[in-house]
Amino acid sequence: MKPLRIGVLGAANIARMFIAGAAPSKKIVVAAVASRDKAKAEAFARETGIARALGSYEALLADPEIDAIYNPLPNTLHAEWSIRAVEAGKHVLCEKPLATTAADARAMFSAARKADRHLVEAYPYRAQAQTRKLAELVSSGAIGRLHLVRSSFGVYFDDRSNIRLRPDVGGGALLDAGSYAVSLVQLVAGRRPARVSASAQLFETGVDRTTVATLEFDDGLLAQVSCSFATAYHRHALIAGETGVIECTYLNHPPMGGPPTVEIRRGVKVSDPVEVIEVPGGNGFLGEADSFADLVAGGPKHWTGATPAESVDIAMTLEAILAAIKSGKPQSVDVFAG
Template sequence: MTKTVNWGVLSTALIGREKVIPAMQKGTVSRVTAIASRDLATAQRTAGALGIPKAYGSYEELLADPDIQAIYNPLPNHLHVPWTIKALEAGKHVLCEKPIALDTAEARTLLAARDRSGLIVAEAFMVRYTPWWQRVRALVREGRLGEVHAIQTAFTYFLDDPTNIRNMAGIGGGGLMDIGCYAIATARYIYGAEPLKVSGLIDRDPTMGTDRLTSAVMQFPTGHLTFTCSTQLAPHQRVTVMGTKARVEVMIPFNAPPDAPCRIVIDDGEALDGSGAVAETFAVADQYTLQGDAVSRAILGEFPLEFPLEDAAANMRVIDAVFRSAESGAWETP
């Protein structure tokens, strides 16, 4: 009989209800067995809709459940570290939404708590578990693109509702924390290295105070990352990895559909109209299912966690450097 991990979910957050929980329920070794809200009726309603056996009216009750081995934490950014630490203290492993913390100092407190507990904490960058992103990294490592010296990333959407948590500056809202973090994480994933220095430019919403438009340039040991993210532009996503022999484009790099194939496009540039490009199409796969099972298998001891909490702290250091650079107007070192 296959061993499984029993997961509990802290809160009825939208991303959990609509994306992560249904996906994890399709997993081979992941079981979502409980959900908690600060309102019992809300928890019960969500549990009923999603077929989750247990509902709790407080997060503390969920953490006290001895049958739960791991916690998925999709709370707002300012609650990532406090409740992840509480989960660790209750003896639970944790998969926490990104970004892992509000800043590097807070990430360090989480690292210390993880070390004390001896448990697993993973940051929920689901894209790195997908076959299309793994293929891009393989193309780079195999030399199919030649020497990779540039990555360009765009990630934008339009959301100007001041009541949405993504637009609340005091709790870690804004474009860089919400979506710019993906550009940084995937560049670090592809280069297999940390940036040496960072230059950032930020435009803040005059009312909400959040960064509504952030662009950055980063120098890695072998190349550059340039990215733009925005919470107030027409929706767009694209990553282009450029080498001396060819480039590869990830067509829907971040919000990959769970019910349709995904594509990458490889182009050696011989035909500037793109007619020489070759597309690779991947079978339908839900990136949240893949992520959930990967973390569950690490919890079960089947293999080490590929992206431990140290990776999340490193990503946080780069985010902090972008913010510092936007304030100082100078290059900053993560």
């Protein structure tokens, strides 16, 4: 199989990590980078070892030597440039959050279907053995029917020039770290919530800096997601069912200080033993890049990440939480079904 030739849109920080992480892949090659500034593209290409540097995003989309686009632009630009990319005949791996509104997410998938191209949202943790073990335990009924899920992600940012703290490009803890926390709930619940309520502390630029949201499902499942740009790094999930409970991190690149684990208590009592299941770690960008190449070569069953339907559900949930923060009132998620 010839490696999938990927072009990067924008000299983004995360693209450095994607390129370094995916470098050992035999299935993809990052063949070009485009920046709005040619000199910036050239410097980025030199630094990261990419063969070609282009001075505009348009030039990358028109490049016949490129099969697929990695889109790490600021959040508000994900929809426009992913749609332009699929319309130019490229497959797209788009950074999370896929879009800042559910309507944009649907428009992106509709454009991809029309162009017969693959478009998926990047969550490197989904390519991890740790995540697959978690999903397998939940779906096999190892902890019974779920009643409570808690999912948190916090990381410190206070530089107001960072895109995460800029309202004009879709900043805020919810769309950034919170999209991870919501995606984890989506993964284990297997569906979107019916209603959400939320509270947030805002940063001085107006974006949410710390958010806590409650997600209610029609069958009684309750989930709490929290995210913050004001705390020390943490990323943790607790999934509690009728017959057991699971706790784990959901890191992009475990291990962090040891082999990643999934801890499961099989039983309801404090005296029931906790089994610590060790799983292989690794670089999530590598797993994600390989899975993306397999998706393009062999179809959706090879993709380990969020499906288009899951990404739309995540976008609806995020939009509903933002509306709940703004209004101070609970929101029905289906209002954002379009």
